[in-house]
Amino acid sequence: SHDVEYTVCALVTVPYQISFRASLMYGMDAIMGTEQLKADSGEELYSLFYMFDTPDREAEEAAEHFLAELTKGETSPLMYESKALVRQDFQGFRQMFLLLGGALCAIVGVVGILNFFNAILTGILVRKREFAMLQAVGMTGKQLKKMLVTEGLLYAGATVLLSLVLVFLLEPLVGGMLEDMFWFFAYHFDVTALWAAAPVFLLLGVVLPLGVYRGIARMTIVERLREVE
16 A cells, blocks of 8 residues: 545535435545546445436436336345436325325314304304394394395405415515425415415305394394393
């Protein structure tokens, strides 16, 4: 063995994708020509890591098939990574996010609708005496239904407006956090889901008050006044 002096030309960071995925505890990694390394070490060199690209998708599929056959079996000493394997792993990761995110959104949506239903239902039932008194002094059923529907639409509109404000305030912050956590995540501001949910809440703002009114309208004004008393 003999000592060899080298001149360091530059300090570089090798991307993980083209690195050995490992490093020595004592020592450093260096990039140099194979012929120079062979001459300086005086030993035969063996390739531990080989990277290549394919010119088109057809060649990529052929190389994928060849490498899969070459490395199949648990006893094979060889392994490989490819774009196809990365795509497959990423799709599984993506499906997990879609499943968990979809389930979470569904739960939050159901809770929101139930809360909306409960707010309208409670608001009408606790005012049964008030409605009975209004009808006793001349308010017609049509006018009462119009008032309840207007209140329901205002409540639904306020819900959508508040949600829109919260989206504008929180979504950029949450999107930035996700971009920092996951390298493959790209933030895009989108309120499509909110616009899709808005008609549902507006429809509920009409249907729920009418449904509750039909329930309380089966009782006469006198019965409603006596029941509350």
